[in-house]
Amino acid sequence: MGETARQPDALLGRMESLADPTRLRLLRLLERHELGVAELCDVVQLPQSTVSRHLKMLGDQGWLRSRSEKTANLYSMPVAELDTGARRLWQVAREHMDGWVALSQDQLRLTRRLEAKSQGAQRFFAGAAGEWDRMRAALYGTLFAREALVALLPREWVVADLGCGTGMLATELAGLVRQVIGIDQSAAMLKTARRRTADLGNVELRQGSLEDLPLDDGTCDAALAILALTYVPDVPRALKEAARILRPGARLVLVDLLRHDREDFRRQLGQQHSGFEPDILCAWLRDAGFAEPHCRPLPPEPGAKGPALILASGARPVPGETRKRGADADVKQSRSAVANRRSVARVQRRREQ
Secondary structure: OHHHHHOHHHHHHHHHHHOOHHHHHHHHHHHHOOEEHHHHHHHHOOOHHHHHHHHHHHHHOOOOEEEEEOOEEEEEOOHHHOOHHHHHHHHHHHHOOOOOHHHHHHHHHHHHHHHHHHHHHHHHHHHHHHHHHHHHHHHHOOHHHHHHHOOOOOOOOEEEEEOOOOOHHHHHHHOOOOEEEEEEOOHHHHHHHHHHOOOOOOEEEEEOEOOEOOOOOOOEEEEEEEOOHHHOOOHHHHHHHHHHHEEEEEEEEEEEEEOOOOHHHHHHOOOOOOOEOHHHHHHHHHHOOOEEEEEEEEOOOOOOOOOOEEEEEEEOOOHHHHHHHHHHHHHHHHHHHHHHHHHHHHHHHHHHO
């Protein structure tokens, strides 16, 4: 945040904003989840006026990022975007919060709240599994899946299909890579997927949430999430889980809905979100640990009746390469400084002559 963040008033303001247990509880929640005022009130068991007052102070001091979703404002704490001083203050505060009983209570209430939100999507898929392929093609077309597959290639890869649904994409991937692991929370969807992939020996299907993937750390070379994130209550957490299961250098590719205002459409399909803004999705990918994320809208397919789509991707950084890029930049800067000094010396010699 530049020189402003270094001034005494800025430091004192930051310290004052952390000098309240309720604000610390709110930041601890918003560090890991994007939540609205009503959700925060339910979790911390405080009235809306109190929570809103604390959120305003935290926002004024630069701790929070907010955006509009439907009729509510959603808040999150972008730790990666804070200046160095703010991150250090938060680290100190966070270390002293370990063991707070109130935090355990908050987490229990938040877990209950998120589970309740996910039930709408579960009800939709329980009834739609048999017709999902036809419905999805009618709403979004079919070419978007091929767009995502272009980002994948090497045959030795192990690929995670996150939110695999009826296994249509896993079936296509099976002929391109060594192994496909499909994850979906809906038992009805997985039943259809198992029938479809029964003859494919390199496809494994597992039931689980995208926010708590049943996969070990660093086991996949790539991951896809196709039209899945709009059904996930906590998207930033799902992206962090995707980063966890990927090896260094591995890539995540997403296709989902571009932000729209068709509330009836969202309710009809049991979705949690009305699509995503490219800059917000890229920020979440960065927060999850992905390097150089890219997000772009996809051209609507002829005849597709649903909202437009967005393609996003990001790669897990390779620690050695990250250090090398930093070292290369330092070398270039040093060489440039030497060249500049030599140039100045030559000019001075000419003037003396």
